Amino acid sequence: MKRxxxxxxxxxxxLIIALAVTSVxxxxxxxxxxxxxxxxxxxxxxxxxxxxxxxxxxxxxxDGVTATEEQLEAAKSVxxxxxxxxxxxxxxxxxxxSANKIIVRFPWKEETTNYDPYEAIEEISAxxxxxxxxxNSYENTSYADDGSAVMTTPTGExxxxxxxxxxNVKNAxxxxxxxxxxxxxxxxxxxxxxxxxxxxxxxxxxxxxTISIWMxxxxxxxxTVRNVISDGKAQISGDFTAEEATALATKINAGALPFSxxxxxxxxxxxxxxxxxxxxxxxxxxxxxIIIAFFMIIVFRLPGFVAxxxxxxxxxxxxxxxxGYFPVFNSFTMTLPGIAGMILSIGMGVDAxxxxxxxxxxxxxxxxxxxxxxxxxxxxxxxxxIDGNMxxxxxxxxxxxxxxxxxxxxFIFGLSTTGSIYAFGYTLLVGVIxxxxxxxxxxxxxxxxxxxxxxxxxxxxxxxAKNEK
Amino acid sequence: MKNKVIDFYGKRKVFFGIxxxxxxxxxxxxxxxxxTLDIQFSGGSMISYTYNGTIDENELKNLVQETTPNDxxxxxxSKNLAxxxxxxxxxxxxxxxxGTAAIDAEVQSEISQALEAKFxxxxxxxxxxxxxDATMGAKxxxxxxxxxxxxxxxxxxxxxxxxxxxGGMSAGVMGLVALLHDMIIVxxxxxxxxxxxxSNFIAVILMILGYSLNDTxxxxxxxxxxxxxxxxxxALVDVYNLSMMQCIRRTIFTSxxxxxxxxxxxxxxxxxxxxxxxxxxxxxxxxxxxxxxxxICIATPLWVLWQLKKxxxxxxx
Numbered sequence: 001m002k003r004x005x006x007x008x009x010x011x012x013x014x015l016i017i018a019l020a021v022t023s024v025x026x027x028x029x030x031x032x033x034x035x036x037x038x039x040x041x042x043x044x045x046x047x048x049x050x051x052x053x054x055x056x057x058x059x060x061x062x063d064g065v066t067a068t069e070e071q072l073e074a075a076k077s078v079x080x081x082x083x084x085x086x087x088x089x090x091x092x093x094x095x096x097x098s099a100n101k102i103i104v105r106f107p108w109k110e111e112t113t114n115y116d117p118y119e120a121i122e123e124i125s126a127x128x129x130x131x132x133x134x135x136n137s138y139e140n141t142s143y144a145d146d147g148s149a150v151m152t153t154p155t156g157e158x159x160x161x162x163x164x165x166x167x168n169v170k171n172a173x174x175x176x177x178x179x180x181x182x183x184x185x186x187x188x189x190x191x192x193x194x195x196x197x198x199x200x201x202x203x204x205x206x207x208x209x210t211i212s213i214w215m216x217x218x219x220x221x222x223x224t225v226r227n228v229i230s231d232g233k234a235q236i237s238g239d240f241t242a243e244e245a246t247a248l249a250t251k252i253n254a255g256a257l258p259f260s261x262x263x264x265x266x267x268x269x270x271x272x273x274x275x276x277x278x279x280x281x282x283x284x285x286x287x288x289x290i291i292i293a294f295f296m297i298i299v300f301r302l303p304g305f306v307a308x309x310x311x312x313x314x315x316x317x318x319x320x321x322x323x324g325y326f327p328v329f330n331s332f333t334m335t336l337p338g339i340a341g342m343i344l345s346i347g348m349g350v351d352a353x354x355x356x357x358x359x360x361x362x363x364x365x366x367x368x369x370x371x372x373x374x375x376x377x378x379x380x381x382x383x384x385x386i387d388g389n390m391x392x393x394x395x396x397x398x399x400x401x402x403x404x405x406x407x408x409x410x411f412i413f414g415l416s417t418t419g420s421i422y423a424f425g426y427t428l429l430v431g432v433i434x435x436x437x438x439x440x441x442x443x444x445x446x447x448x449x450x451x452x453x454x455x456x457x458x459x460x461x462x463x464x465a466k467n468e469k
Numbered sequence: 470m471k472n473k474v475i476d477f478y479g480k481r482k483v484f485f486g487i488x489x490x491x492x493x494x495x496x497x498x499x500x501x502x503x504x505t506l507d508i509q510f511s512g513g514s515m516i517s518y519t520y521n522g523t524i525d526e527n528e529l530k531n532l533v534q535e536t537t538p539n540d541x542x543x544x545x546x547s548k549n550l551a552x553x554x555x556x557x558x559x560x561x562x563x564x565x566x567x568g569t570a571a572i573d574a575e576v577q578s579e580i581s582q583a584l585e586a587k588f589x590x591x592x593x594x595x596x597x598x599x600x601x602d603a604t605m606g607a608k609x610x611x612x613x614x615x616x617x618x619x620x621x622x623x624x625x626x627x628x629x630x631x632x633x634x635x636g637g638m639s640a641g642v643m644g645l646v647a648l649l650h651d652m653i654i655v656x657x658x659x660x661x662x663x664x665x666x667x668s669n670f671i672a673v674i675l676m677i678l679g680y681s682l683n684d685t686x687x688x689x690x691x692x693x694x695x696x697x698x699x700x701x702x703x704a705l706v707d708v709y710n711l712s713m714m715q716c717i718r719r720t721i722f723t724s725x726x727x728x729x730x731x732x733x734x735x736x737x738x739x740x741x742x743x744x745x746x747x748x749x750x751x752x753x754x755x756x757x758x759x760x761x762x763x764x765i766c767i768a769t770p771l772w773v774l775w776q777l778k779k780x781x782x783x784x785x786x
Contacts (some may be wrong), residue, residue, distance in 0.1 A: 050745065056545075056561075105545075109633065202767060267561055270526075270546050277743050284737035288730040295726060337672055337749050340734050345731030348680065355687065358719045384690035387631055391624045392679040398620040399675065402612065418609065420668055421675065428679055447526045 008449035009023035012442050014315035023316040023325065040331065046110040048335030051278050053271040054107035055117045060100060062262040064167035069097055075261065076102055080419070082124050084249075087330040089419035090338075102261070105269060110331050117266040130252050132202065133158045136212040136222035151219040158212060163202040166192050168195025172252040174245035174328060175235075185245040185328070186237045187252070196232025201433075203229045215248065281339045288346050296350060300357040302461040303447055307353030310443035314349045317434035318342055318427065332423060341424065345431045351388075352439040354428040356381045361463045370457050378444050385440060399425030410435050426453040477713045477765070478706045478773050482768035488650060495657030504660055507587040507667035508543065508567035510610075516577060518562045518584065520591040529588075533564055535577075536583045561596065567665070613671065615676060621645055624682060628689070635693050639775045644689075647760075647768035648681045654759040658752040677756045682763035684723070688716050692769075705780075709773050717765065724761035731757060 026041025037044060048054075059075075061067045067075065076095045083091050083106060091106040108120060139153040153159075170192045177184050190197055202211060203225050212222040213236055221236055240248065271277075292311070296304035322332045360377030368376060401408040404422040450456050530544050543565045564580070577595075584593040628641035655673050659666060691712035699708055735750035 276741060277746075280737050280741040280743060281734070281746075284734045287737065288733040291729050291733065292726050295729065320743065336743070336746050337669060340731075340746050340749050340753075341672070341676065343730050343734050344676065344727065345730075347727035350726050351683070352585075354719050354722045354726070358722075361716065380694070383694075384687045387690055388683040388686045390627055390631075391682045394623045394627065395620045395675070395679045398616055398623070402616040402619070421613075421671065424672060424675055428675075434783070 004445055004448040004452070006449055007450045009297075009446045012446050012449075013309055014307055016316070016438070018440065019320070020312050020316040023319045023323070023350060026323075031073060037327050040325055040327060042319060042323065043324045044110050044329040045319075046088070046107060046279070046333045047130050048333050048338070049091075049092075049105060049107045049269060049271065050336050051271055051334075052108055053269050054105060055120045055266060056103070056105045056269050057121050057266040058264040059102045059104070059261040060188065060264045063447070066100055072097060072100070072102065079104060079124055081405055084419045084422055086124070087324075087332045088124075089423035090333040091419060101264060107333055115268060118263070121263055121266055130169065131214045132163040132199075133163070133212050133214060134161050134163060134202075134206055134209070136210050136219065138219055140253060152217050153392065154212070154214060154217075154219070159167045163211065164191075164195055164198040166252050168192055168198060169252055170195070172249040174240075174242070174249040176242075176328060177235075184237055185240040185242050185437065186235045187240070187245050187249045189234045189252070191232040193436065195231075196230070199232065200230040203227070208259065220248075246328060246330055277336055281336060281343070285339070285343050285346070285431050288343050292350060296353070299463070300354070301463055302450070302456060303353060303357035303360060303443075306443050306446045306450065307357070307439070309446065310438040311349050313438035313442055314321065314431075314434045315342075315346060317437065318345065318430055321430040321434075322427070325405060332426065333419075335420075338423065341427060345427075349431070349435055349439055353443055354386045355384055356444070357463070364459050364462055370451060370459055370462065373462065374447060376450055378447075382440075389432050389435065392428065396425045396429035396432065400429065474707075474710050474714050477710050478707075478770055481766075481770040481774070484770060486684045488763075488767060492650075492653060492657070495653065495660060498657065499660045502660055502663060503779035505663075505665040506567060506616060507665045508565045510666060511567045513565060513567040515563055515565045516580070518564075518581075518593050519559060519596045520562060520584075520588070520593045521559050522591050523558075524588055524591060529562065531582060532583055532587055536580050562593075584586060620678065621648075628686065632689050632693055635696060636772075636776055636779070639779075640689050640772050643768045643772040643775065644682045644685045644764075646771060647685055648678065650763045650767055651677045651681045651756055651759045655752050655756045657756045662751065664748045664752075668750070669745070670752075671753045672749060673756055677760060680727075680757070681760040681763065684720050684760055685768045688712060688717065688761065688764060688769050689772075691716050705776055709769065713769065715766065720761055720765060724757055727757050728754060 022039050022041070024035060024042050026044055027039035028035055028037050030036075061071075061075075072095050078095060079102065080091075080093055083089075083093075088106050091104065093105075094103045095101075096103065104124070106120075106124065108115065112120070130327045133154060135156065135158040136153065137156040137158045139152040139155050140151070141153070142150050168191050169189050173188050173190075175186050175188050177186055206225050207228060208223055208225060210222050213220050223237075236248075289311075293308045296307050298304070301309065322334055322338075324331045356378055359381040360373050363373035363376045363380075364370070364446065398408075399421055403418045498773065526546060529546075533544065545563050545565075546560055581593065581595060625638070625641035625645060628644060631636035632640045653673055655677055656670075658664075659670055664670075692709060695708050695712050695715075696703070731750050731753050735754060737749060738744075738746040738750060
């Protein structure tokens with residue numbers, strides 16, 4: 001057998017534990033008064049309405065417009081798309097045709113402190129029209145909470161001319177660049193063919209002049225044009241935080257509402273389940289983990305022990321995929337059923353290890369040495385594990401494509417997303433991938449490495465010799 | 470234990486009988502109890518009240534539950550920021566009634582009267598009456614079915630290609646039969662326990678969709694391997710029984726760990742009285758058991774049956 005070096009076991013185990021600790025507790029740095037989240041932990045997850053409560057709002061077309069049934073549906077689906085692409089997957093959305101209104105309920109954003117429903121509604125109902133205008137003359141200046149100036153309402157030529165707008169953007173994405181050693185969050189834009197031509201024209205006309213970029217009525221940046229840009233790509237930098245950049249990219253991508261909406265009323269909803277429900281689910285997870293750990297170690301001994309470490313790693317990857325881990329990524333919304341699904345995956349996650357361990361036992365029973373039994377066992381069990389998981393991958397990918405923002409079957413069913421099912425497919429896929437990384441790759445590395453120790457070479461530790469009759 | 474091989478295939482009639490029996494019980498319960506749809510699927514109406522001051526939420530919910538003939542109403546309470554007065558903070562209290570039939574005025578006034586009688590100091594007033602469309606209506610159901618079909622077709626194609634040597638197509642189709650079996654069992658759990666079909670139902674069905682076939686494929690994998698080892702002369706039933714024997718510990722162990730996980734959720738939610746998760750965990754527990762049972766007792770024996778029938782036709786027994 002190709003031996004794996006002895007220290008590998010400890011390295012992998014330490015990495016897994018480090019991942020587990022950071023993904024649960026997060027990492028923050030204190031710089032003067034400003035607490036910055038570097039890595040998001042469990043407390044930075046956006047919890048569903050059932051756990052933390054949320055916002056309820058009723059929207060109506062503004063200015064007394066009566067929307068047609070199709071328009072109301074269209075508005076509903078834009079709101080839905082915005083929420084899903086913001087990773088808000090736990091929501092209720094009702095359209096009332098007869099009363100000409102849309103009712104929406106969605107959970108508070110993670111780390112909300114002031115619980116102001118009107119502010120929260122901004123996230124989904126803002127019209128968010130992006131425009132590129134010549135010059136940068138504006139009318140008003142006000143100051144944001146952090147002291148930075150906010151310029152609003154274009155004037156003069158800036159108000160009169162729109163060079164191009166958000167509808168010419170094919171794709172917007174938040175990103176990060178390092179400028180003179182300073183980290184800056186940006187939104188990079190990719191224009192469609194028309195947009196690329198317009199942008200080329202604009203950068204030709206205003207070469208060495210200023211083009212300002214506006215979000216609705218607010219000036220977000222006014223770069224000086226240094227070159228003619230003809231490849232249809234642009235970047236917006238405007239002192240964004242990670243969250244702001246992500247939010248802006250999402251708004252541009254989600255498109256505009258067919259009519260502007262006004263908020264008829266808004267209020268906060270108390271959590272539908274008691275505050276202790278989160279504690280209860282945590283308890284259930286710990287109980288499940290402990291029982292499964294005992295079960296695995298008693299039944300499978302050493303491979304069982306390795307499986308438990310791998311399981312921790314698998315669970316951490318799932319948490320990472322939900323919270324986003326890095327602040328640039330939006331947290332997924334986690335509801336109680338979502339947590340229940342995660343706990344279920346603890347039980348299913350050890351499957352790969354069970355298949356392998358059973359196989360090693362069998363090879364030992366056939367009279368093989370520990371080394372060759374581990375070798376044959378891991379090799380022979382791989383096809384079963386891969387084939388078994390492939391069907392899960394098929395299901396997960398289909399659910400993501402059909403119910404997520406990709407809208408695969410939209411030519412039959414029209415544009416409609418369903419957040420809860422999209423989220424389900426996402427966690428399912430993450431579960432399988434983390435299973436491949438931890439339950440198979442990491443677990444095998446650890447097993448092959450730890451079996452290099454003399455003490456760990458007794459077949460009994462693999463459940464072998466005892467069963468021999 | 471090494472040499473003893475149980476004749477799984479020989480017991481197939483017992484297995485099929487058990488499943489048929491369960492499904493029959495389910496159908497009978499379905500006819501007697503019927504099935505209720507949640508407001509998300511059926512659409513329905515909502516009545517909102519405003520009130521002031523603090524009220525015990527459970528007391529409020531119990532009162533409304535007693536007053537309405539419909540046993541599937543749900544509630545939510547939200548703060549009414551504009552409604553604070555000297556009697557305390559303002560709240561909205563919304564009752565949701567599933568079903569396309571509008572709530573008749575009689576029920577509405579009964580609830581209003583009951584609320585006023587029980588909480589005279591809290592200023593209950595009807596603020597809004599809304600009828601909503603189903604957010605997950607017929608179109609959503611059709612879309613779900615389309616997605617399930619698409620996934621099923623892809624899974625059968627995958628199994629057909631990967632298990633070509635053991636009659637892949639039939640293996641895939643029988644896997645689907647087992648899958649269907651598990652979904653039906655889960656549906657009947659909702660019917661028998663009188664739980665309304667809501668988003669939990671969709672969640673459990675999707676979970677089963679991913680979980681059920683996994684077990685079956687691990688068994689097929691063993692059959693494929695043993696068939697290659699034992700050569701073409703070995704009788705199919707022997708190959709199958711041996712493979713089953715080798716896989717059964719794994720199948721049962723994985724089901725046990727999965728069952729442990731979901732049961733601990735169920736028990737904790739029972740203790741903490743979190744009903745909305747109980748209605749996810751309970752059907753899921755049945756789904757896990759059914760998934761284990763169907764791959765051992767339904768999918769693979771059916772596949773053997775199919776293969777034998779095929780050989781009979783060709784003339785080689």
